[in-house]
Amino acid sequence: MKRNILITGGAGFIGSHVVRLFVTKYPDYRIVNLDKLTYAGNLENLRDIEDRPNYRFEKADICDFDTVCELFRRYDIDGVIHLAAESHVDRSIRDPFTFARTNVLGTLSLLQAARLYWEAKPEKYEGKRFYHISTDEVYGALELTRPEGARSDFSAHEVYGDEFFTEETKYNPHSPYSASKASSDHFVRAFHDTYGMPTVVTNCSNNYGPYQFPEKLIPLFINNIRHEKPLPVYGRGENVRDWLYVEDHARAIDLIFHKGKVADTYNIGGFNEWRNIDLIRVLVRTVDRLLGRPEGASERLITFVTDRAGHDLRYAIDSRKLKNELGWEPSLQFEEGIEKTVRWYLEHQEWMDRITSGEYELYYETMYRYR
Ligand code: NAD
Ligand code: DAU
Numbered sequence: 001m002k003r004n005i006l007i008t009g010g011a012g013f014i015g016s017h018v019v020r021l022f023v024t025k026y027p028d029y030r031i032v033n034l035d036k037l038t039y040a041g042n043l044e045n046l047r048d049i050e051d052r053p054n055y056r057f058e059k060a061d062i063c064d065f066d067t068v069c070e071l072f073r074r075y076d077i078d079g080v081i082h083l084a085a086e087s088h089v090d091r092s093i094r095d096p097f098t099f100a101r102t103n104v105l106g107t108l109s110l111l112q113a114a115r116l117y118w119e120a121k122p123e124k125y126e127g128k129r130f131y132h133i134s135t136d137e138v139y140g141a142l143e144l145t146r147p148e149g150a151r152s153d154f155s156a157h158e159v160y161g162d163e164f165f166t167e168e169t170k171y172n173p174h175s176p177y178s179a180s181k182a183s184s185d186h187f188v189r190a191f192h193d194t195y196g197m198p199t200v201v202t203n204c205s206n207n208y209g210p211y212q213f214p215e216k217l218i219p220l221f222i223n224n225i226r227h228e229k230p231l232p233v234y235g236r237g238e239n240v241r242d243w244l245y246v247e248d249h250a251r252a253i254d255l256i257f258h259k260g261k262v263a264d265t266y267n268i269g270g271f272n273e274w275r276n277i278d279l280i281r282v283l284v285r286t287v288d289r290l291l292g293r294p295e296g297a298s299e300r301l302i303t304f305v306t307d308r309a310g311h312d313l314r315y316a317i318d319s320r321k322l323k324n325e326l327g328w329e330p331s332l333q334f335e336e337g338i339e340k341t342v343r344w345y346l347e348h349q350e351w352m353d354r355i356t357s358g359e360y361e362l363y364y365e366t367m368y369r370y371r
Helices: 013-025 065-075 089-094 096-119 176-195 217-226 246-259 276-290 297-301 320-326 334-347 349-355 358-369
Strands: 003-008 029-035 055-059 079-082 129-135 199-204 206-208 231-234 240-245 265-268 273-275 302-305
Touching (some): 079 096, 079 246, 096 129, 176 199, 231 276, 240 246, 276 334
Parallel strands (some): 003 029
16 A cells, blocks of 8 residues: 555544545555544445445544554554544533543544654654644634625625634634634644644635534534424524535645645635525525425524524635645535535435434434423
8 A cells, every 4th residue: 555544533524525535536545544433423424435445444532542553553554634523612512521632632642643653663754744634713703894785695705804714813712612623733733843743734614515414504404494393593693604515625635635735734715605594594495495395485494592602703714825835726616515415415314314313312402402
């Protein structure tokens, strides 16, 4: 094998797209998927590639340092793409310790295992790479300086402020989730500065697409519209997010893993801002149309609920550095991406049903029904 790459969190939403891309595009790389299979990890996301000869799955916790070290030795790992994390802001508000454990200590455990393994080799860090996947949420929140004139049609594009997050923006996380991701980003950079580890960090905006766990806005709402359940909109639905199709994120990760500059940071985003309430109306119309209902009929399901504590108002990524230096651009228009995504969830109801039963259902009930 030309390379032995450890991808963590490969059974999750973004991780499964990254694993699929690498396994199919690089048959001469061995791809080792390390995942604890928490509530968010689902091997069903990888059924189509699980028998490929260059793919291995290892069920393990990134915090289990001895096991991680053993995996580095067993597979002679020379590259890491680290996605494993607790990823849902609402859960972090209820249970911050789990986020600190996985996102901070887990990342440190991986860094230290990589350091010990690579430093013991004659060539040391040559040809190695530790790529940490982070989020735009570490930058905090931007002002909404142009809240009026929100889009009213499907294809309009609106920019909700003059400021964007750049790679120079100061870290200012607000939720336990973003604080834990910010902390892990600092550890990764510290391992470069202290030990010379060839690291790279990317901060990406909100992803959407197939296989996303239905606690996140888009899959949760598609499923609720289908089943005519209430759509819990936090606050007044005015918060703005910058949406990117998940396969475009996976393509960026591929490019940056191979061509990104050591010790550098790249922001990834689609210049695609949407107010939550406008996005929700697009989802409603798309699901209604595809189910043969009168378009917009499901708007009656929209229910304004108590706002998320510390709810960041606006995220907007400036990804020009990635475009200018490495030539990456999103490939999909939002309309096309949303249509594909809604179709995918409607056509994969069994996937959704298996997830929304059992343990997750209990959490889901306490989280949304009794609000
Ligand atoms: P996800 O919650 O869908 O998947 C996380 C995966 O990590 C799951 O498979 C889970 O089993 C695994 N995992 C959790 N704890 C683990 C542990 N201790 N050991 C091993 N595996 C563990 O998350 P996602 O949305 O795919 O996000 C992946 C990464 O991308 C995260 O680091 C997240 O912070 C980052 N990110 C996500 C988005 C987004 O919009 N979803 C945007 C930017 C960055
Ligand atoms: O910006 C990148 C981040 O995007 C990632 O780092 C996180 O892992 C990912 O979960 C996502 O965070 P958000 O909090 O933005 O995503 P979420 O889907 O939870 O919410 C999107 C917006 O919709 C947010 O403003 C909160 C709102 N919302 C969400 C849910 C689940 C609602 O109004 N109602 C809901 O039920």
